[in-house]
Amino acid sequence: MGKKVLIVGGVAGGASAAARLRRLDEEAEIIIFERGEHISYANCGLPYYVSGVINERDALLVSKPEAMRSRFLIDVRIFSEVTRIFPEEKAVEVQESNGKVYRESYDHLILSPGAAPLRPPIPGIDDIEALVVRNVTDIDRIKRYVDEQQPQTAAVVGGGFIGLEMAENLHARGVSTTIIEMSNQVMAPLDFEMAAILHEHIFNKGVNLILEDGVKSFVKKDNTTIITLQSGEEIEADLVIMAIGVKPEIKLAKEAGLTIGDLGGIKVNERLQTSDPNIYAVGDVIEVKHIVTGQAALLPLAGPANKQGRIVADVIAGRDSQYKGTQGTAIAKVFDLVAAATGANEKMLTKLGIPFEVAINHSNSHAGYYPGATRISIKLIFDRSNGRILGAQAVGAQGVDKRIDDIAGVIRHQGTVYDLQELELAYAPPFSSAKDPANMIGYVAENIINGDVRMIQWHELTKLKAQDLCIIDVRDEEERRAKFIPGSLHIPINDLRSRLAELPKDKDIVVYCEIGLRGYLAYRILTQHGFTRVKNLSGGWVTYYPAVFG
Template sequence: MKKIVIIGAVGGGATAAGQIRFYDPKAHIVVFDRDSTMSYAACGTPYVIGDVIEDERSLIMADPEQFKTKRDIDVKLRHEVLKIERETKTVHVRNIETGELFEEPYDVLILAPGGSAIVPDISELNSSKTFTLRSYGDMQKIDQFIKSERPKSCVVSGGGFIGLEMAENLKNLGLDVSLVHKSPTIMSILDTDISLIIEKELSLHGVKLITGTAIEKTEGKSIKLENGIVLQADFIIMSIGLKPNTELAENAGLNIGETGGIRTNEFMQTNDPFIYAIGDASENFDMVTGDPKRVPLASPAHRQAFIAARHLMGDKIAKKGLLGTSVLKVFSLTAAMTGLNEKAITDKKLDFATVVHTGNSNAGYYPEHSKITLKVHYDPRTRKILGAQCIGGKGVDKRIDVLVTAIYAGLTVDDLQALELCYAPPYSSPKDPINMIGYKAITEK
């Protein structure tokens, strides 16, 4: 009977455990995690804080008792793996509650350690009430602080996914929100023109946006920025980025890639064939360019868990790369993207052309419709799609989903005009924006 030890019990780790049990009813599976909560929907945490999701327990998909009763999987929370002994195939574990130290043998080890919020070295930051949002416990601390202390204002540092979602939810709670972002525009994964539309939306809803600077020093509720501006806020949300938790892997001699993640092959194996790495801390490769890539999002983690589980069963399903497909809600806007943005294409010195179409999400004569802008980058020689972005009201996500499928299938930008997509006035137009991109690309040859 094969023994599989998994480090990490959230998205990737919990999914891997469940997948392995589904395919192998006899495997001995043990899961360790430092946290006190497992298998929770981390993406929902800003919406619990914003009271959009009323029951925080609804984010928890499973608990150790359920995993043991229904799947015969041992999940040990509040247990930290301190060391991996590759020669003897054991891990050294500490029970955080009792301090007990013990060793756990494995036949196969799966690393799903996730990542940690980056907190920069800011002068006197400890004097201010500062939070990060990377775990269920972090969410509870922020939520309890807001409910008990009744703060009136907040500074959100970082204009990525978490920063924008927190800015929206805190603003909807009635707080004065200032969003500080070091780069000239927010959401660096988007092209500048798309990011500027989001910035306008933030302004329309009363979020004070300050770009091109960062927090330099704090003194209680006084927050000084590098450009000299001083803000007053009751607390700070620090959301400037994620550092993959790779220390355990590094100390075990596993290869770390140029993105900072644990380097894996197409089957999620590390340079040790008995050790796999999945989720936020793993490095794969870009589907478009083949270059190293790390995407700390839920969907890739679940797919990686499936690939690792199947490989363990002898079924070699290769990972075909990462696109970084993502979607974001900011008040009345939705923004989504997949593949390479303009900066990435330019940095890689790739030839490209761009088609942009602005139109209605569905029939303009139908009462409920909205404007959307769809932007597609493609190789002018091969006509293959390099990346796409969409922003507007309803229907943004479905357009990007179609383009993800097109990239995966190897379709060209010209093929888009031929796709027979769903049409009825509440949902689209006879010539969908996807089709229009294809028609426009043909005329630009």
């Protein structure tokens, strides 16, 4: 008789564990309990079904219960909720949707219940239909509402991944959409100046983006909802989507006496065992080790969840497999732009007191002389003492995915900016440049480490008084005519050597251009002509403008 393995939750980690375990052990008895109707569905694709980008509903269902049964001989029990765990007896209590309750014993138990959308106790929230996006049933409800009621207006509360994707897809259906975000930026994994690029783009797309304002109350009025914000502003919406984040579903584990971490997720070891060695946990419900900071983290991502499911299956099958941690690599489409991040961001490192340096570069997505090249902005965060890469963010219309993945691979192996320079990446004009943007950001970082340039970040410059420094704009006349930093002196880069006498040697000098390259050239010219108090504005005007004036 083989091992008996029960799995609570049949999405992502749970389904991956079941399929992998069957491949390793033909004799094991494997039972999946799913309280909903669907297993192994494409959570991340749900918003795109609303707009019709994903046309077929069945495309969202990666694997159906009958397929798991026939191909893998797995007993899939839908509409079956595990309501209690009895660790001493190695058994669980199951309640079916028809009310039937029974017990099932196990040799090994895998918890993969995921995380539930947050529903804060905002006055009036129980009086309105505030929809969430978690599963296929949720998205069916939203799509049915949009198809049948044809709402004119919608409010999405929350500017994270799901919130932005829902706003985009509602907008694509012709629904006038407002995004309400309590923070000063969308997409928390990004630092502010990178998110600011998205803010400008969202506004330009005709979506109303409200930042630094939360919901105070909801009031139902006929077929619409009046949303009163903390500022007193009122928004009227036919449809309300709540997308303010998720919370690990730890109720089962907590009641069973399993150890819960400080962040509110189930605590597990490298083999993904809980405090009870016969009970494992995977996916959004667990606390993971962040591979950059070494700290516990909650990182609800599909890729890590699937990897964790595979590792648990290996361990149960007797293989020595370990989960080494998560780095938080994530990506999202935001209308015509793509935003991605990996590793630690500046906010996280500052909070933990970990020293870092920042390099920002704006490159073409492929060779500029080949048609269709667009700008890709990359921010690299690294340790100046040894060059180790701590994190990266990228925003652009194309090529963001492969650059963030290049850098993610280097971070995973504790690589440095020098490793990034040395990556030999595929090049042809339609795809990249001979010096790929991923290589280029490595070169920029090396210049900072070597002292070839001293940088000043946009937020540092905003704190300085104009009378205490000299700001030099080295762009061309046409570029400056559009917009410039108030109080800056205009000296185009080609004229700089002939106008050195105009510059003070007793003041700090900040040079800037459009994206940072000519600023770097200006820095090298000035420092080699006896100016010792010079800094280059990181990322140039392209970073400064949306962050300060956006």
